[in-house]
Amino acid sequence: MPVASVPTVSVIMPSYNHARFIPSAITSILDQTFFDLELIIVDDGSADDSVDVIKTFVDSRIRTVFSETNQGAAAATNKAVSLARGTYVALCNSDDRWAKNKLDVQLSIFKNQPDLAAVFSDVAWIDSQGAPLDPSNPSFSNVFQQENRNRHQWLHDLLLGGNCLCHPSILIKRDALNHAGPYDNRFRQLPDLEKWIALVQFGEIFVSPEKLIEFRIHESNTSAANPDTNRRTVNEFRLIVRDAFYKMSADNFAASFGLKAPPLVSETHLKIEKALFLIAHRGAFEHFFREAGLDLMHELLASDDAQRLLSDKYGYNVNTFYSDMGASSPWIVDPKRSVGADIDLTTIPTRHLANQVMKRGLEFMEAKLKRSPK
Template sequence: MNQPLVSVVIATYNMGRYLPEAINSVLDQTWQNLEVVVVDDGSKDDTAERMVAFESEPRVRYLPTENRGQPKAKNRGLKEAHGQFIAFCDADDLWKPEKLAVQMPLFEDPKVGVVYSEVSYIDKDGIEVDKSIPYQRHSGWVTDHLVIKNFVPFGTAVIRRACLEQDGMFDEELPMGIDWDLWLRYSVRWQFRYSPEITYIYRIWEGQMSKNYRGRYENAFRILEKFLTNHPNAISSKLQSRAWADMYIGRGMSVAHAEKKFLEPLRDVLWSLRYDAMSWPAWKALAKLLLRKT
């Protein structure tokens, strides 16, 4: 197939240590028709100095801005993107060289709006990490699955520009969970395709936002409420109840495991049973709490 332009958005904040490697991993693609839009969200480290190395690279654009948070930084990158397709790479992560060559052919069907793939993990020093968490991935019309769990690794996703034009960019009012919010909206109108190849390398290090489980669930509740309010007929009432039940179970058990609390997780599990009294995960969670096996 002809190579349409792919715009790769990298929003960065104080990631000068890793950023050049991330950019080079994108530039090293076997797919040559691409551009890299780097949005510097007010970094105070040596990011600007490290970006000097890319001044002569016509495929890289560097946009320093004031610090406004990752949703606004990513949206700035989306607004500056010229490509018919758009992809992402976090500033501390890496792409595999074949990423676009593997994923782009799956857009042959015009109903496909998002193509995503598998991911591997490294530590802060680039050493491979075995994080064997079994995720079930899905293709096609995925709303029913996606409302229960965000199974799309963000950095692996490539999206059709029409998704942005018809269904919007990142919600700038959300400090976390912005990708789940985006995928839910896109899933109503567009099909997703999954490629099992590992095309993305995710770096795990201390202090990442993803470890803020309380903040993550606070925003997840907001996202689910927003989606169901804006798309009341997207899923069945039974599935809506299950989605709420799973949300309460997830938050309760996360708090129980991390903080060794009892009453607060118990309230969440009981709320989950109010939504779905037949939920086996809820009854299992309740037993774990009562037996103090969290």
Template sequence: MKENPLVSVIIPCFNHERFIRESILSVLNQEYRSIELIVIDDGSSDQSVDLIEKLKKERDFTFISQKNRGISNVLNKGISIAKGEYISFLASDDYWLPNKVSIQIAFFKDHPEFKMIFSNAYIVDDESNIIGEFQNSFPIQKAVSFKEIALGKKTIPALTVMVDREVFLNIGGFDENLIIEDWDMWLRISNSYLIAGISDVLACYRKHGSNISLVRLEDMTRTRFHILNKWESKIDKRLFNKISRNLEILAMDELENSGVLKEYIKPTFEKMLNSKYRRLFVKYYRTQK
């Protein structure tokens, strides 16, 4: 590892004119200076492009504007042109704390066995006021396993992730057919490499906008089970069944009376031993009568 390895940061932007400047500046104003910033606008219809171009005249970074092709396409394009030894991602409505990169690079130097790390993050509102924190009840530990990620015991805030570039060279980029591209990627990485979580709060995730629509929730449910099915022949059957149970719990909790549930709710004796599954299934079963 070089003394000050280059870190490539990819910011995909889509209609975030209100927040994009704060997002970009949070990268450019990092304490760690060896950073390559790549901003890719994915067909914004607001003033995002104008604001980015104006900021680019003041500060040095790479900017690409393209027709809308989706988040995974943007991330893969950024990875393909990134020159850094490490790669990070930041949504255009989120932002980093000034010590984010320096702390993570220091961790990589001390723990070279890990190829991906992530951290805790604050949850903020439209005005950047702190309203919560990721993993507040579940302190992040080192050596986060595939099993923990798959079972939802560890949530990885994408805006806090830093990945060794060689990982993408070996396992490929994000699946452009998915709308939950990050969970799929973290599973793939954790299946082949060691992942570490550090307890430091290094970024701010912005929670804003309206509630997710039923159609969107249904699409997310389909995607989760599609991702799970990729692993059916690759992981222990008991683990597969536990993941399936947890996804069914999430689906029943989110969708309630949606017709989509009929396709995915498959009760078994083992699943019924889980009290939350049993309670939600009884509620779901009553609605089917």
């Protein structure tokens, strides 16, 4: 069957060191029941045989880019997106596989709900050999089983609960993908979460309950659990939360998180609502929210107009800020967890606090040097 000069769907596939997995990924796309597609593979400087493996596939629908150096997954994805010509764009990781009818199912959903910006799906989990994983393993196996909701509810839940949308399951209108902006290559773990937060601020999405992709779990997954990955994920989420709230429009904030003193009368009023929400939030990662809120409130209190608005509408003043600043700190998670920490940091007189922190830092370095091999 011939392919139209401008295909309906552009499938993008960033590739990096997945020579043993990429044949099944490519085959699962070329074998789709929906034929009118192009497959854009961007190999991001693989050090294994990925490029040679990719070159064994001969199909007029395949377009390839082979980078000499590794730029990062988000950069490779952005390159593929820039080459996409289809009305819709889908992404397949080079170590995953698609169900044969994935595109047909999702395009049918678009046909019935033409105002949607994107369609996601649930996943089936497989191991490095392609065998199904036990339904209870991994422990997060139900993370992509999501009830559908409106975009403001999605915005609320993504920011307060984290990512629950499967990136390689997406089929998205190319115009919507471009509107949401490029993937941020400064993020290794969560560039997709930042993208979804941007997306639901203007477009509705839908999650199909069908398991339309096979998501492979193996030791070299970008998301494979290890201390560096976990720390990086937490740090990236903190930055994403802060930037999302700071940049969010009045309409999206009000509809997703509510207002304490409506209606909004100015940009300063919006910033106050955001700061108070962030400071008051309780739950997972509440330290991120509080830190972002205190930073914003610190900025606001430099303005006489903001101080008047805070006092008149919320009964909030600089003394309230002092209290909020003293309530907790993300930098003292466990006051006693430090080398030589026989004194709780929160009980040390302020005038001695800096010296005590420096002393513990020196003790830590000395202990580390003693443990180092000669």
